[in-house]
Amino acid sequence: MTGNEKGFLERAKAVGETILSFEKALVVHHIDCDGLASGAIAVWALERSGKTVVTHDEKQLSAEALKRVSAKADEKGCNAIVFTDFGSGMIGGVEELAKRFKLAVIDHHKLEQPPSGSVAHVNCEEFGFSGTDSASAASTAYFCFRNRFPDLAPIGIVGAVGDMQDRSGFKDLNALMLREAVDNGFCKVLRDLRMFGRNSRPLVGFIAYSSEPFVPGLSGDEKACALFLQENGIPSRDAEGNWVHYWDLSPELKKKFVGAFVNYCVAKNLAPEVVEGLVGDVYVFPKEDPHTELFDALEYSTLLNACGRHGHAAIGLRVCMNKEGALNEGKALLNEHRAAIRNGLFFARKNFVDLGAFYFLDCREEVSDTVVGVVAGSFLGSGLVERIKPAVAFALDEKGDTKVSARGTLSLVEKGLDLDAALRTSVEGIGFGGGHKVAAGATISKERESEFLRRLKATLRKQGFG
Structure with a gap:
């Protein structure tokens, strides 16, 4: 650990207990994956503790946003406000609300100034850790409530992955969260392909709609991808004619597919660091269906990003809390999200x-x-x-x-x-x-x-x- 682990964990637990003492709280969160995941952890912990919760999302925290937050808290009769994935960078403005509300902040961004005692505040940056790769807002939220609800660890992992804190493997507080999740049977770590669609898409679509990496000759071309599979002796359909997913392949065929794909990327002169990053640690949740986005942390994080960034943060919260019908609603947004990224990437490539x-x-x-x-x-x-x-x-x-x-x-x-x-x-x-x-x-x-x-x-x- 690079920072003061004991001090951080004590603070997180204290902030968590303070939040769970709130009778009616407005949970205010950012719209990206880490914001949704951290917000969902706080909401679910409060609801499971029998408290009343209202939610609100913002693209960014500003003076105008704080006015909207205050007005909504008044409108809904909330006596407390919890900020997740922002707040530290505007702690002065947040503290102004302490005159009328009980306040808590769960964040990992740099602090504007040292917080006063008027806000229950936890941020890894205060304890010598980096908010870039030591802890995200979601992993910080997990530590706030882990003593009561250790099963919230998968959502913390999803938030950290969505914040791209796993690119070189989890470290520090994130690594501690992962270790606890694995020990409790909530997560498994595999050495495998680190690409979106590994589980939820058939092989042809998995390759064709890849944007990281973008592979010349394959990306965006389903026919070329089907031919690539055929030439390398990898089935795209099973004996019953159903589309084959990567997860369905035998260990031998997985190894064959990965080798062929990596060799193709090398032949197309993709940068060495891009090729090296194709395989690494992936985090899966064994209690989830392996053919859904909820099984793989990377796909789960993309699903949450799709919800938040397309104006439906509430659906993302419901996905995290396993609400009925939420996953199907999120999948529709995911298709829109991936299309927007793909179109944006094609535009960026040319311009x-x-x-x-x-x-x-x-x-x-x-x-x-x-x-x-x-x-x-x-x-x-x-x-x-x-x-x-x-x-x-x-x-x-x-x-x-x-x-x-x-x-x-x-x-x-x-x-x-x-x-x-x-x-x-x-x-x-x-x-x-x-x-x-x-x-x-x-x-x-x-x-x-x-x-x-x-x-x-x-x-x-x-x-x-x-």
Whole structure:
């Protein structure tokens, strides 16, 4: 452990007990996978403790958002508010609500300032851990309630995977959560392909609709994928004519498929780090159906992202809490989400610009502001470009302002990349933003776009890029 584990666990337990003392709470969460997972953990813990819960989601926490939160708490008669996956970065504004509500914050982003005693606050950053890869909001939420509800660990794992904290394997607090989940029989760790659709899609669709990596000659072409399987002696249908999934293959055929796919990627000159990342630790939940998205943490996390980023966060919460019908509703959104990412990736592939310090994707009018960050991350992880610099994308939000999403890799962070610092510096006086070293976002007015790009280029050059 790199930080103060004992201090963190004691704080998390204390914050969890405080939250469970709230009689009627408004749980406010972010819309991405980690926000939904952490929000679901808090909601489910409260409900299972016999408390009344109301939920509310926000794309980002701002002064305007805090006004909406306060108004909803009043409207629903809530005497307490719980923030998950944000709050630390605006702790001053959050503390203003303490005059009228009991408050708690479960977060992993950098703190704006040290919190006062008016808020029950837990954040791994306070205890010497990194919010980038030591703990997500969902894993932090798990530690808040694990003494009473250890079966919430799978949702914590899903949130951390959705926050891309497993790219180099879980560490620190995430590793502790995983170990407890495995010991309790809630999770298994396998060495296997790390690609979306391993379980839920037939083999042909699994390959054809892959975006990480994007494979020239296969991605987007079902006929070419069927031919690839045939040429390598891998069945696409079983004896009854049913489509075969990767999970249905024998160990020998799985090994044959992985070898053929890796060799194909090498032949197509995908970057070595992309090829190396095809196989790694995957996290599966043995109590779930292996042919659904809920069996595999990566697919589960994508399902939650689909719900939150397409305006249906409530469905994502219901999926986490195993509510009837929620999975089928989420699957419909998942199809829309994957299509949006795929279309965005095809657009980025043809239209990206190398600005020296970063790859620039101008996705205004083409990609929604709720998925542009996913597209930027997928672009960088697709193998289409060398992962030697971050990707920065523009989209327009509902007000017509410019949403900025920046994505890097852990290897770039090790070389000095800090997107949180870069964006905070670049938007000073012209917007607002922040996040983590490996991923961050900002909002600026359309009139300040050129100025922002100049500032960002200069800032990233100082970090050693371009």
